[in-house]
Amino acid sequence: MRSTFMGLEIARRGMFTQQSALYTTGHNIANANTPGYSRQRVNFEQTEPYPAASLNRPQIPGQMGTGVKAGSVQRIRDSFLDLQYRNESNKLGYWQTRSDAVAKMEDIMNEPSAYGLNTAMTKFWEALQDLSVNPENEGARAAVRQRGIAVAESFNYLHKSLEQIRTDLGQEIKTGLLDVNSILKQISELNDQIKAIEPHGYLPNDLYDKRDLLVDELSQFFHVKVETVRSGGNALDIAEGIYEISLINEDGSLTKIVTKDGYSNFSVDPSVSGDPTNPDGYVSSLKIDGTSITISPDKIANGRIKSLIESYGYGTDSNNITGFYPDMLANLDKMAYTFLKLFNEQHKLGYGLNGNQGVFFEDLSNVKGAAAAIKVDNRIMQNLDNIAASSALDANGKGESGNGKNALALTSVKDITITNGQANIPGVGPISVPITGGTVQTFYQGLIGQLGVEGQEAERMKFNTETLALSVEERRQSVSSVSLDEEMTNMIKFQHAYNAAARSLTAVDEMLDKIINGMGRVGL
Structure with a gap:
């Protein structure tokens, strides 16, 4: 025989379960902006029906439901997403x-621009061109020295900045x-x-x-x-x-x-x-x-x-x-060493105004670190007459007046073709250099071109992966994130369900009151 108070228990279970759902809804709303939060739901389950199957079960038309319970509180998450x-x-x-x-x-490389290494070298070649026309001109010689310093400092700056x-x-x-x-x-x-x-x-x-x-x-x-x-x-x-x-x-x-x-x-x-x-x-x-x-x-x-x-x-x-930055540093060293080597060999073929021969940049023994170490030789820094613009000596053992052929030859260093690591300078012969092919100028253009390709590829792949990641995240959020509109709807739904369960409890209470307090009073 079923319990007299069975209706009270069903209503109580309904109230408590809807209350749990309301609390979970409130938890979702409170965490609507919490990073990584997944919305949660109460999994409603029916409680065991009455009566259970057995030989001594009461003979009633069928099993009766006994209410609802909160089986579990589960977060909504898609593991595949x-x-x-x-x-x-x-x-x-x-x-x-x-x-x-x-x-x-x-x-850092800043190419193409008016302030990069390529511009510094171009102005250096232009200064040498001017010197070839006016080899005795003090201003032209000073311009060559300053442009040479600018080239060396550009190499130094690039190396130092990349290392940083x-x-x-x-x-x-x-x-x-x-x-x-x-x-x-x-x-x-x-x-x-x-x-x-x-x-x-x-x-x-x-x-x-x-x-x-x-x-x-x-x-x-x-x-x-x-x-x-x-x-x-x-x-x-x-x-x-x-x-x-x-x-x-x-x-x-x-x-x-x-x-x-x-x-x-x-x-x-x-x-x-x-x-x-x-x-x-x-x-x-x-x-x-x-x-x-x-x-x-x-x-x-x-x-x-x-x-x-x-x-x-x-x-x-x-x-x-091996590495992106070590490779660029190594290539700059190769370029600086090759440029310095070829320029110095050509410079040593000429004569200064005082008849001296020598290098324009300080000689370096190692390719590694050349970009950081390159600088104008002290003799050039101390005396502009040591710039070897002339290709011959006069009768007094000084650079031939008006002769700027070696300065002109120096401007051609940028165009010297390198084959299998060998560069040929007329009057010197084959010179081994670390650059394997092309010219100093084309080698640098190749470095900048490769850098541009690397940059475009990295930016393109970054954009593509950002787009895909955002797309997946949006799908994931559509499953897991808290929708305030949906939660407000749920809140109203659970509130009405709670009110209905409470009303059911009141109805059963009134019925029991009639049975307990009203029965057995006939005729009184």
């Missing part, structure tokens, strides 16, 4: 960092890995909290949101794979469990960085000084937990860290460094 977003975020992290590195280099940006990139690598270690630590701590709650049958939705937000941030630095492990105990079937995270390396192999038992720490292993900000330094490997696992830079998972390392430079020794 999360995976898509993290893949696009990973690409965006790589290309955004690459684009920033290229943009900084373009700002490279140093900053080294600091970014260190800072980025510190951020990664902090994220991994927080994910591991959230795993510990989640595995302490789920076995009790609860869903720690807010902890899930915090963890997923951290994984989103981590995906910008590395390409990661997320796997779930059940917490055990009385965890619900829809419980998300513990995250185990692995790096997806370039060769497809996986490296675990977060497990159910803890997390790993990253460190960079730069050579030379042990400091990635060393100008001669380079990244030889990334290490996880000290020396237990070493990942070479060309195998590192795609993302922001990989892009930073490719810009900063990596290799196995100081003579074998």
